[in-house]
Amino acid sequence: MATSNINQLLIRNIDALSATTPLLVNIADDGFITQYLTQHGAAKVDSYHTNYAEYKTCQQLNNARVQAHFCVEYIAKNKHDMAIIHFPKSKAEFAFTLAMLAESMTEDATIVIVGENKGGIKSAEKLSKTYLEYCHSADAARHCLMYIAKFIPNIPRFDLQKFYKHYSVQVQDKTLQIAALPGVFSQKSLDAGTAVLLANLPDTISGKVLDFGCGAGVIAAYIGTIHPKTTLSLVDVSALALHSAKTTLALNQLTGEYIASDSLSQVKERYDFVISNPPFHQGLKTHYGATEHFLGEIKQNLASKGCITIVANSFLKYAPIMEKSIGKTKTLVVKKGFAIYQCYLNGRN
Structure with a gap:
């Protein structure tokens, strides 16, 4: 499997990504996790996915130092000192992800955000002001960007329901009530x-x-x-x-x-x-x-x-x-x- 551009950017910065309990967020694994574990021998990785296919790929690593998760709302058993987040194609999903993760991070946790230029990653700093104390560009390669950030202290407790969009659909004589989270097809209509x-x-x-x-x-x-x-x-x-x-x-x-x-x-x-x-x-x-x-x-x-x-x-x-x-x-x-x-x-x- 070819290494994605995003993971190539992460690999070239792998020395700087040292952490004891890192959390990977929607990072599709094509060899990056194995390289990370080799480089950082004391690390135990949690890998959170909203995509089932990517979750199964990670799960199949069958490594005792890697715990894969597939769920809507991630809640850490033990807080993480780093999160590496794949910037999603939905800007609303980015806010959802940051709001959800805040409670799972240590106070001084490093937040790494990576994504492709054409995927809107350049807007990360602007979009994250509600949640991040700072969000600085750290590296660029392979048409991708990497930001380093830190959470604002005492972010309000995450409420999944606040991120739902609700609307009605009229089909012939039937009215349906629709609810959709960020990133879901036809979220608003x-x-x-x-x-x-x-x-x-x-x-x-x-x-x-x-x-x-x-x-x-x-x-x-x-x-x-x-x-x-x-x-x-x-x-x-x-x-x-x-x-x-x-x-x-x-x-x-x-x-x-x-x-x-x-x-x-x-x-x-x-x-x-x-x-x-x-x-x-x-x-x-x-x-x-x-x-x-x-x-x-x-x-x-x-x-x-x-x-x-x-x-x-x-x-x-x-x-x-x-x-x-x-x-x-x-x-x-x-x-x-x-x-x-x-x-x-x-x-x-």
Whole structure:
């Protein structure tokens, strides 16, 4: 695995990153942790992730000096003398991360913030004034920046609920209440693609339903509202998304099963209906591989006459992948730059 630009910047500063109980925050490991442990022999590392795939990669190091965590809210058992934070693509998520971490750090803890220039890292100093006493540029390389910072003493206690955005969605005659944390797709309003999808769902939906890449849970909430006898399962790679989806369903008096998964890796059941606005953005780059893998593998999770319906930007050629991997695929509608593709396993199309 090639070392990312961010980790190359960290490695070139590895001597200066000495700590006894460092916390890594959404740092994707491609060899950095092993190098860090070699350089700093007394360190015990905690690695916190909101991305399940990155969490599993870290967990697979199987090193007694590394503890991996996948959760929404990180709370340290023992306070950390350093945090190395990957600057997120969502500026609101950066504030969320700083507010959450303050209680887990020692008073004199060093805060290291790293990110790509095109990812907005240059705004770190401005965005952190509420939480950080100072935030100074320390190094630049590989189109990335690294800042050194320190928390302001006595930051108010973290309250997860204060970071939720709430809004209503009107779909035909149904009104849904949506809740979303920073960094979750469509945090502030219903996106156009999902709106087109909800207007073109199968007429009858019953049995077990999977919302793949659930985000804030809009699709599952709507299906559960109009088809109350369905059993809902929601899957996402993001801890922030899964927590948001659970909150959304609760607001609409619904319940579901919530599955943290790297694509379909943790999805074990077969479903009568799979409904999805599948993700094609990963980090800062447009990335289609995750959705192509999902479409190539979903057949194994469809019931004998299961149906899959997805929405995608109309320029994305997903229909041929569905034809090859699942069966005859219809394009139901092309509207507002989005296409709805549908395939019934073993017939109907």
